[in-house]
Amino acid sequence: MLIDPEAESAALVYSTMIRAITPRPIAWVSTVSPGGVTNLAPFSYFNGIGSKPAALMFSPVNRPDGSPKDTLVNIRSNGEFVVNVVPFSIAQPMLETAGDFHYETSEFSEVGMTPCPSRRVQPPGVLESPIQFECEVIQIVPVGEGPLAANVIIGKIILMNIADHVLDENNKIDPAKLDTIGRMGGRGYSRTTERFELKPLGSEKK
Numbered sequence: 049m050l051i052d053p054e055a056e057s058a059a060l061v062y063s064t065m066i067r068a069i070t071p072r073p074i075a076w077v078s079t080v081s082p083g084g085v086t087n088l089a090p091f092s093y094f095n096g097i098g099s100k101p102a103a104l105m106f107s108p109v110n111r112p113d114g115s116p117k118d119t120l121v122n123i124r125s126n127g128e129f130v131v132n133v134v135p136f137s138i139a140q141p142m143l144e145t146a147g148d149f150h151y152e153t154s155e156f157s158e159v160g161m162t163p164c165p166s167r168r169v170q171p172p173g174v175l176e177s178p179i180q181f182e183c184e185v186i187q188i189v190p191v192g193e194g195p196l197a198a199n200v201i202i203g204k205i206i207l208m209n210i211a212d213h214v215l216d217e218n219n220k221i222d223p224a225k226l227d228t229i230g231r232m233g234g235r236g237y238s239r240t241t242e243r244f245e246l247k248p249l250g251s252e253k254k
């Protein structure tokens with residue numbers, strides 16, 4: 049099968065991409081509105097992009113009516129956000145925050161998550177998440193315009209808050225303790241409980 053994205057509907061292109069690019073990590077992003085209402089929403093168009101400065105990106109696409117999502121509105125207004133990682137234990141509340149909540153409603157209370165004050169940015173983190181990245185916007189890059197067009201938010205991580213219980217004896221993050229999930233297509237998710245190692249070429253000589 050060949051797909052020419054320009055010749056197909058955005059819906060078909062979307063469903064093909066999210067089934068092909070897998071598993072995708074999930075940024076559970078907290079922000080604050082100019083009126084002080086906290087917002088929480090998941091984004092799997094997400095990844096780390098560099099280490100000096102520590103930087104990441106995620107992309108809220110425009111809604112089907114072309115309007116921006118609340119997360120983008122808030123970040124445009126104050127330039128701050130927190131990325132919370134999502135272990136299996138909080139997969140369900142994460143999903144619920146993708147619901148269509150009113151701008152004046154905080155997803156924290158709607159799904160029973162606990163806001164924990166951040167140290168360097170205004171938006172709170174999610175207490176139940178073992179890793180919170182406090183971030184400042186570097187740049188917002190619009191890619192296209194109208195419904196489903198991307199808005200790539202590039203952020204600098206200014207503080208990493210990592211719970212001790214996900215660390216190993218060398219103070220490195222232990223993937224078994226972290227137990228993050230990934231997003232597949234449709235309703236599908238993956239766990240990171242099954243892992244394997246690859247030896248880099250030439251490693252046996254060292």
Ligand SMILES: Cc1cc2nc3c(=O)[nH]c(=O)nc-3n(C[C@H](O)[C@H](O)[C@H](O)COP(=O)(O)O)c2cc1C
Nearest residue numbers: 089090091092093107108109117118119146147231
């Ligand atoms: C696991 C998961 C991943 C998602 N990833 C994205 C994404 O990368 N980009 C996007 O625009 N919406 C994504 N969504 C949908 C948003 O979370 C949803 O539109 C949400 O209501 C946006 O909230 P907001 O308006 O408060 O920003 C995802 C939903 C789920 C459940």
